[in-house]
Amino acid sequence: MNGSAIWLGPDAPERVIAHLGGQGFRVVGPRVEDGVLVLEELTAGDSLPTGWHDRAAPGSYRLERREGNGPRARERFGYRVGAQAWKRYLHPPELRLFTAERAAGGGLDLHPEKGPEAPLALIGVRPCDLTAIAVQDRVLMGGRHVDEAYAARRHGAFLVVVECTTPGATCFCASFGSGPGAEGGFDLALTELIDDERHGFVARAGSARGEALLEALGGRPASAPETDGRRRAVDEAAHAMGRRLDVDGARSALAEGAGLPLWNDVAERCLNCANCTLVCPTCFCVTIEDVTDLSGDVAERRRRWDSCFSLDFSYLHGGSVRRSGAARYRQWLTHKLSSWFEQFGEAGCVGCGRCIAWCPVGIDLTQEAAIAIEQRRQADAMPRGRGPAGRGARR
Amino acid sequence: MKRPADASGPVARAAQRRRPRLAVWKFSSCDGCQLTLLDCEDELLALADRLEVAYFLEASRAVVEGPYDLSLVEGSITTPDELERIQEVRRQSRTVIAIGACATAGGIQSLRNVLDVDELARTVYAEPSYLDVLATATPIAEHVKVDFELRGCPITKEQLLEAIGAFLHGRRPAFGTVSVCQECKRRGTVCVMVSGGVPCLGPVTQAGCGALCPAYGRGCYGCFGPAESPNVASLMRWWQDELGVEPAATVRALRTFNAAAPAFADAAAAADESGRPGGEGA
Numbered sequence: 224m225n226g227s228a229i230w231l232g233p234d235a236p237e238r239v240i241a242h243l244g245g246q247g248f249r250v251v252g253p254r255v256e257d258g259v260l261v262l263e264e265l266t267a268g269d270s271l272p273t274g275w276h277d278r279a280a281p282g283s284y285r286l287e288r289r290e291g292n293g294p295r296a297r298e299r300f301g302y303r304v305g306a307q308a309w310k311r312y313l314h315p316p317e318l319r320l321f322t323a324e325r326a327a328g329g330g331l332d333l334h335p336e337k338g339p340e341a342p343l344a345l346i347g348v349r350p351c352d353l354t355a356i357a358v359q360d361r362v363l364m365g366g367r368h369v370d371e372a373y374a375a376r377r378h379g380a381f382l383v384v385v386e387c388t389t390p391g392a393t394c395f396c397a398s399f400g401s402g403p404g405a406e407g408g409f410d411l412a413l414t415e416l417i418d419d420e421r422h423g424f425v426a427r428a429g430s431a432r433g434e435a436l437l438e439a440l441g442g443r444p445a446s447a448p449e450t451d452g453r454r455r456a457v458d459e460a461a462h463a464m465g466r467r468l469d470v471d472g473a474r475s476a477l478a479e480g481a482g483l484p485l486w487n488d489v490a491e492r493c494l495n496c497a498n499c500t501l502v503c504p505t506c507f508c509v510t511i512e513d514v515t516d517l518s519g520d521v522a523e524r525r526r527r528w529d530s531c532f533s534l535d536f537s538y539l540h541g542g543s544v545r546r547s548g549a550a551r552y553r554q555w556l557t558h559k560l561s562s563w564f565e566q567f568g569e570a571g572c573v574g575c576g577r578c579i580a581w582c583p584v585g586i587d588l589t590q591e592a593a594i595a596i597e598q599r600r601q602a603d604a605m606p607r608g609r610g611p612a613g614r615g616a617r618r
Numbered sequence: 619m620k621r622p623a624d625a626s627g628p629v630a631r632a633a634q635r636r637r638p639r640l641a642v643w644k645f646s647s648c649d650g651c652q653l654t655l656l657d658c659e660d661e662l663l664a665l666a667d668r669l670e671v672a673y674f675l676e677a678s679r680a681v682v683e684g685p686y687d688l689s690l691v692e693g694s695i696t697t698p699d700e701l702e703r704i705q706e707v708r709r710q711s712r713t714v715i716a717i718g719a720c721a722t723a724g725g726i727q728s729l730r731n732v733l734d735v736d737e738l739a740r741t742v743y744a745e746p747s748y749l750d751v752l753a754t755a756t757p758i759a760e761h762v763k764v765d766f767e768l769r770g771c772p773i774t775k776e777q778l779l780e781a782i783g784a785f786l787h788g789r790r791p792a793f794g795t796v797s798v799c800q801e802c803k804r805r806g807t808v809c810v811m812v813s814g815g816v817p818c819l820g821p822v823t824q825a826g827c828g829a830l831c832p833a834y835g836r837g838c839y840g841c842f843g844p845a846e847s848p849n850v851a852s853l854m855r856w857w858q859d860e861l862g863v864e865p866a867a868t869v870r871a872l873r874t875f876n877a878a879a880p881a882f883a884d885a886a887a888a889a890d891e892s893g894r895p896g897g898e899g900a
Binding site for chain 1: 661664665667668779780782783784786787789792794795796797799800803804805806808809811812813814815818820821822835845846847848849852853855856860
């Protein structure tokens with residue numbers, strides 16, 4: 224869009240919520256409930272959290288209120304990403320696909336599930352998560368077989384992005400270029416600027432709908448110091464990432480990484496609990512199950528999130544193909560960082576860091592990838608036929 | 619779900635054919651799991667429509683003699699008498715479903731498996747010579763072939779109905795053996811361990827309860843027993859090293875409703891001996 228940036232006050236999120244809610248959107252955004260950050264449906268009059276920030280580390284995430292009277296105590300987006308990703312709304316964890324009823328004259332009556340009634344408006348999408356939505360778009364709508372449930376929620380969804388200016392300890396979006404700034408793929412982008420002199424948002428439209436929203440919100444054109452401040456804050460954020468990943472190195476090391484020693488070491492720690500895949504904003508796998516009622520006259524087909532860490536996930540004739548924890552972690556990491564490129568032309572990771580923070584035992588994807596790169600390098604330096612890094616993976 | 623009430627419809631067809639005969643058996647247990655069947659209030663009529671309740675002492679003294687098509691077996695084997703009775707139940711039953719932590723893992727009474735039963739008896743009873751008990755409490759599947767197991771202390775109504783429905787229609791029950799974490803994530807509960815440092819057995823415990831305790835800010839107590847491929851030693855190391863849980867407390871956490879389930883029992887024994895989950899130097 225060509226429209227220039229607009230300066231909005233610190234209450235911009237609430238005004239956006241009220242406006243989009245009034246237009247019939249189902250508005251979803253962050254809320255603090257029982258001390259944790261969740262993504263919930265919002266209605267006009269609801270406010271987003273103020274003065275909260277988060278501290279993430281491997282296996283640990285704490286949401287805290289800013290102490291004192293400094294400007295940061297009024298910060299609107301001091302936290303980065305919580306456990307929940309937006310796929311909760313675009314690719315729901317549980318979904319009934321259809322109900323089937325035995326018809327009176329024999330045969331079956333099928334009742335397909337109705338799609339969503341109102342389009343979604345997602346408020347506070349971080350750039351890494353915006354990239355993740357684009358990744359899921361390609362997976363679930365990009366090929367010949369479109370996932371109708373996803374498409375029904377994704378089409379018409381209004382995306383309000385909030386750029387990152389203070390990355391956390393588990394953040395590494397800069398390694399993928401999936402953040403901390405956002406240049407497209409959104410309807411509206413907000414960048415919060417906060418210091419002793421000013422507090423508000425530089426707002427940019429990314430679509431005609433975003434332009435219309437900005438117009439409706441009023442505001443004044445952002446000044447040069449404000450737009451410069453936005454650019455500087457985002458540039459600085461790119462150099463303040465808590466973690467980094469050698470994307471190309473990981474891609475090639477993992478492509479030939481099936482027999483590396485690290486998998487057995489990870490398996491000593493990995494709980495096979497599937498948390499990493501469930502918090503991952505790009506993981507999309509589901510399982511389908513059919514159930515009947517007691518009479519056997521009514522049946523339902525349901526789908527729910529599944530994970531490559533479940534035994535049943537790789538169940539083929541005769542049993543599960545990936546029985547060991549080592550095989551399952553290898554499958555996941557290799558898909559995220561390597562084979563996703565072959566399959567979809569990009570990485571399956573956006574550097575949001577959720578899998579690091581929400582792993583109950585703090586397994587760090589960036590660290591394991593670095594170990595894989597190093598072990599691959601060592602194996603390549605050895606004469607052929609020696610060393611532990613053969614091709615065959617342990618089952 | 620509603621059912622068509624057509625006179626030539628499925629209801630009438632069901633009445634014409636013999637209903638499968640249901641029996642509910644109790645071994646050493648608290649009765650809570652069979653109570654779950656009575657707790658299916660809204661579905662009881664549909665159940666009675668489809669099954670002949672032939673032996674269910676908690677509901678009725680009227681007993682129809684076997685054989686039975688479906689036997690729900692509650693409780694663990696703890697006495698010489700029960701050793702014989704479970705064989706008879708199996709002989710009389712086409713399908714056996716073991717229900718609850720006692721029947722599938724020995725239950726809370728299997729705490730005695732790592733203690734001296736005679737000493738316990740002397741401590742608790744004025745006249746221990748009246749007792750005739752086995753040294754261990756063991757799950758049903760250690761004694762007879764079990765066709766399906768329902769976990770939980772107690773089992774859930776939803777899983778019980780799903781298992782009976784699956785039995786009636788010859789299909790596989792639609793529930794998995796994955797971790798409780800999957801249920802937390804599906805219902806939107808934010809991890810209590812990661813966000814609050816609350817020790818939780820969810821990552822190594824089988825789903826099925828709907829992740830009840832974490833939804834109320836509590837760690838999982840492991841009522842549904844070990845998940846399909848639990849790494850208990852790793853979780854206990856994290857509890858000790860990062861959450862500051864005392865070794866003795868990890869042992870207590872693992873020795874509850876499913877104390878004798880091998881994955882929990884082994885990790886507890888290792889921690890008990892060495893003070894380290896997974897044994898010395900783990």
